Amino acid sequence: MNTHSRSSLVLGVLSVVLVLLSAAFYFELWGRTPARPAIPPVDPAFTNTATVRMSGAELVRTGGDASGLDCYACHDHKKQVVLKYDTEKRIILAEEHNDLVMAHGTHNRNNNCFNCHDDGNLELLQTRDGRELKLLDSTPLCGSCHGPTYRDWEVGVHGRTSGFWDPKAGELTRQACVSCHDPHSPKFPQQKPAPAPHSLRTSRGPTEEKGKGH
Amino acid sequence: MNRRSFLRNSAVMASGFAAIAAALSPLRELKDYSSMDEFLQKYYKELTPEEMQKVLKRIENQVEREYGLRPHVRDLRPMDGVEFVYALNLTRCVGCRKCVHACVAENNQSRNPEIQYIRVLKLPHGSLNLEQADHTYAPESVPEKGYFYMPIQCQQCKNPPCVKVCPVNATWQESDGITVIDYNWCIGCRYCAAACPYWARHFNFTKPSIPKEQINPDMAYLGNRPRRQGVMEKCHFCIQRTRAGRMPACLEVCPVGARKFGNILDPNSEVSNIIRKKRVFIQLKEELGTSPRFFYYFDV
Numbered sequence: 001m002n003t004h005s006r007s008s009l010v011l012g013v014l015s016v017v018l019v020l021l022s023a024a025f026y027f028e029l030w031g032r033t034p035a036r037p038a039i040p041p042v043d044p045a046f047t048n049t050a051t052v053r054m055s056g057a058e059l060v061r062t063g064g065d066a067s068g069l070d071c072y073a074c075h076d077h078k079k080q081v082v083l084k085y086d087t088e089k090r091i092i093l094a095e096e097h098n099d100l101v102m103a104h105g106t107h108n109r110n111n112n113c114f115n116c117h118d119d120g121n122l123e124l125l126q127t128r129d130g131r132e133l134k135l136l137d138s139t140p141l142c143g144s145c146h147g148p149t150y151r152d153w154e155v156g157v158h159g160r161t162s163g164f165w166d167p168k169a170g171e172l173t174r175q176a177c178v179s180c181h182d183p184h185s186p187k188f189p190q191q192k193p194a195p196a197p198h199s200l201r202t203s204r205g206p207t208e209e210k211g212k213g214h
Numbered sequence: 215m216n217r218r219s220f221l222r223n224s225a226v227m228a229s230g231f232a233a234i235a236a237a238l239s240p241l242r243e244l245k246d247y248s249s250m251d252e253f254l255q256k257y258y259k260e261l262t263p264e265e266m267q268k269v270l271k272r273i274e275n276q277v278e279r280e281y282g283l284r285p286h287v288r289d290l291r292p293m294d295g296v297e298f299v300y301a302l303n304l305t306r307c308v309g310c311r312k313c314v315h316a317c318v319a320e321n322n323q324s325r326n327p328e329i330q331y332i333r334v335l336k337l338p339h340g341s342l343n344l345e346q347a348d349h350t351y352a353p354e355s356v357p358e359k360g361y362f363y364m365p366i367q368c369q370q371c372k373n374p375p376c377v378k379v380c381p382v383n384a385t386w387q388e389s390d391g392i393t394v395i396d397y398n399w400c401i402g403c404r405y406c407a408a409a410c411p412y413w414a415r416h417f418n419f420t421k422p423s424i425p426k427e428q429i430n431p432d433m434a435y436l437g438n439r440p441r442r443q444g445v446m447e448k449c450h451f452c453i454q455r456t457r458a459g460r461m462p463a464c465l466e467v468c469p470v471g472a473r474k475f476g477n478i479l480d481p482n483s484e485v486s487n488i489i490r491k492k493r494v495f496i497q498l499k500e501e502l503g504t505s506p507r508f509f510y511y512f513d514v
């Protein structure tokens with residue numbers, strides 16, 4: 001066999017190998033990469049910028065049903081409201097107010113409606129130093145007891161802000177206390193967490209209880 | 215050379231070329247480089263304003279072709295006298311992960327595989343040992359008793375290790391403190407991901423998949439325009455919002471107001487107040503000397 005035909009043989013074998021390889025690639029003989037498991041779309045509730053509750057002022061502003069704010073639809077102007085307590089000095093609410101959870105402050109120490117509401121005019125609020133405020137303008141009332149928090153809120157350190165950081169570009173919106181805190185039960189409510197990240201490597205979803213060790 | 219060997223050799227060579235061409239055929243699927251303009255585009259800092267306008271137009275056309283809606287792509291530059299700082303209140307954070315998903319929606323991140331700029335860690339009270347952190351927690355409701363939550367994202371370091379290692383200068387720190395990436399200049403070497411101590415940089419191993427109806431059309435060149443496969447991406451403090459004066463998306467969605475953002479050079483800004491008056495546990499991994507512009511603090 002001379003050199004010439006040997007090199008032809010090598011070339012021939014090489015091209016057959018390349019043709020076979022390309023055919024193998026083309027028909028994916030090694031199998032397809034398995035498709036990634038689908039990740040369900042995230043509930044739009046988790047990207048919603050609304051506050052956790054709707055304050056009375058917000059309800060009025062957005063044109064919602066504000067009939068619950070009209071005290072004298074049920075109460076009588078001339079009749080003084082008398083508060084009733086049980087043996088453990090917990091307040092007994094009238095049936096009409098059953099939607100309220102009375103949990104402001106610990107040890108039932110803040111169980112008097114008229115600590116905040118005005119006993120003379122139910123549509124007003126009163127501070128301990130004698131100021132009278134409209135029902136929908138409660139922030140200074142909260143501040144009259146929660147001084148440090150109010151001070152933080154005034155400079156934007158406590159509470160939610162949105163809009164523009166740059167005053168030249170637009171306005172900064174600061175949420176009122178009652179947009180996040182229920183005045184009758186001010187502790188921030190528990191939240192449902194958004195889904196955990198899905199791992200790229202194992203394609204596993206969020207685990208219920210991950211092993212503590214590594 | 216006689217006739218027979220010529221024919222034989224040419225047949226062999228023809229089939230050889232055909233085989234090579236077939237083996238290289240996957241390259242035809244590299245549709246991202248469809249336009250020669252994109253392939254030959256200059257470095258971000260060398261583009262003249264006219265060239266920039268052309269580039270932005272081209273990106274708008276590409277996005278419209280791919281996602282079926284006309285975006286508004288801007289090239290926003292840093293403002294004078296502005297240095298951005300982020301402050302996060304660890305006492306307030308409840309670990310609801312809303313920031314993570316608001317960020318994904320705002321910044322057109324890939325939904326599958328997931329790319330998320332923010333990772334929320336659950337840590338036991340009384341420690342700051344990141345090795346005890348759990349990021350896959352999924353209880354019925356948060357916060358859980360005995361734990362606190364620590365969201366981590368790009369810390370926009372003053373001394374960024376990621377910038378130092380980039381071999382092509384595709385990432386750099388701007389004068390307002392934001393470390394940005396030119397997605398057209400990135401070669402995908404992932405050195406920066408290895409250098410970052412905060413796991414802030416995320417790589418597009420595949421083409422990002424974003425549902426067409428969820429594209430955010432308000433885009434910036436250095437910000438949230440759709441990325442291609444093989445480039446790095448990271449939090450850029452929502453450049454398309456913050457350089458237009460707005461608050462970042464993660465801040466606006468936070469239900470507890472744990473996140474604060476602003477200009478540290480303005481003595482009356484919220485963040486200036488926090489850093490002056492609050493108990494700021496300075497910076498995460500400060501012993502590394504990265505000097506983050508992201509401050510964690512405590513409250514009562």
